[in-house]
Amino acid sequence: MFDQKVIEMILVGIKDTLYMTLVSTFFGYVLGLPMGIILNVTRKEGLRPNRIIYGIGDFICNIVRSVPFLILLILLIPFTKFVVGKSYGSTATIVPLVICAAPYIARVVESSLNEVDAGVIEAAKAMGASNLQIIFKVLLVEARVSLLTGATITTGILLGYSAMSGTVGGGGLGDIAVRYGYYRWQADIMIVTVVLLIIIFQLIQNFGTALARFIDHRKH
Numbered sequence: 001m002f003d004q005k006v007i008e009m010i011l012v013g014i015k016d017t018l019y020m021t022l023v024s025t026f027f028g029y030v031l032g033l034p035m036g037i038i039l040n041v042t043r044k045e046g047l048r049p050n051r052i053i054y055g056i057g058d059f060i061c062n063i064v065r066s067v068p069f070l071i072l073l074i075l076l077i078p079f080t081k082f083v084v085g086k087s088y089g090s091t092a093t094i095v096p097l098v099i100c101a102a103p104y105i106a107r108v109v110e111s112s113l114n115e116v117d118a119g120v121i122e123a124a125k126a127m128g129a130s131n132l133q134i135i136f137k138v139l140l141v142e143a144r145v146s147l148l149t150g151a152t153i154t155t156g157i158l159l160g161y162s163a164m165s166g167t168v169g170g171g172g173l174g175d176i177a178v179r180y181g182y183y184r185w186q187a188d189i190m191i192v193t194v195v196l197l198i199i200i201f202q203l204i205q206n207f208g209t210a211l212a213r214f215i216d217h218r219k220h
Contacts, residue, residue, distance in 0.1 A: 006189065009176060014196060016090040017172035020162040021204075024094045025155045028101030035061075035102065036109025037135060043114075047121075047131045061103040069100050069161050073168060090171035093162060101158055108150035112143040145216045152208025156201055163197055173197055 035057060041047045042054040067075070073096045077087045080095040116139050124138045140147070166174025173193040181190025 010173075010189075010192065010196070013171075013173040013176045013193065014200070017159070017162055017174070017197070017200065020090050020093050020097060020165075020170070020172055021155060021159045021200075024097035024101055024158050024162070025151070027094070027098045028105050028154065028158070029151070031098065031102035032105025033109055035106035036113065037139075039106060039110040040113040040139070041131070041135065043110075045118075047134060057106070061106055064099065064103040065107070069096070070164060070167065072096055072100055073165060073170075088169035088171070093165045093170040093172075097158055097161055097165075100161065101154060104157070105150075105154055108154060109147065112146035112150055113139050115146055116142045145212050148208065148212045148215060152205060152212070155204050155208070159197070159201055159204065 039054060039057050039061075042050040042057070044051075044054075046054075064072070073093075076096045076099060080092050081087045083095050084092050086092050120138060120142060121134060124134050129137070162170065162172055163174030163177070164170075166172060166176070166178045169175060173196055177190045177193040180186040181193070
């Protein structure tokens, strides 16, 4: 049932799943974090209110987030081919994962920064802090626990999306579950992949929660 070939395939599936999830989370934050900061800064109550910039960012976030990931995955096939040279496999899946994640991350970041006490910001302004200093030394620092919690949730969501990409040859454990569990009716392999996905998800959530508690404890 589980010979050496199947075990090796599952191990590669675990590696590909972690690769897709972690890399897409990283690049999602490369795009989403600045976008979230801009949304917070340009909102009506922000440091530099700007209806046009906020409106554009808000529109982009809403449009991308409203498209289901599987449909977005298919829509982006030409763009994915242009970026990585192919539309299947773990590396190719990172492209739609990042594009899907960035607007969601932007909203998470914006929400976390919005929770920072306005009194702290006013105190920083009174001490002569510039907007950049307020962003990096006040907003991001005060919201770090919320930001980390949001990053943990985002990573878990991207893990699920990476598995979903298996329906179109995205690679990883999701691809194994679809190929062997759905097309070949090998329930044993499918059950193992599902259990592994649950374990990985729990590890990510537990690590993120523990780190957030540690940072929150140091804060006090």
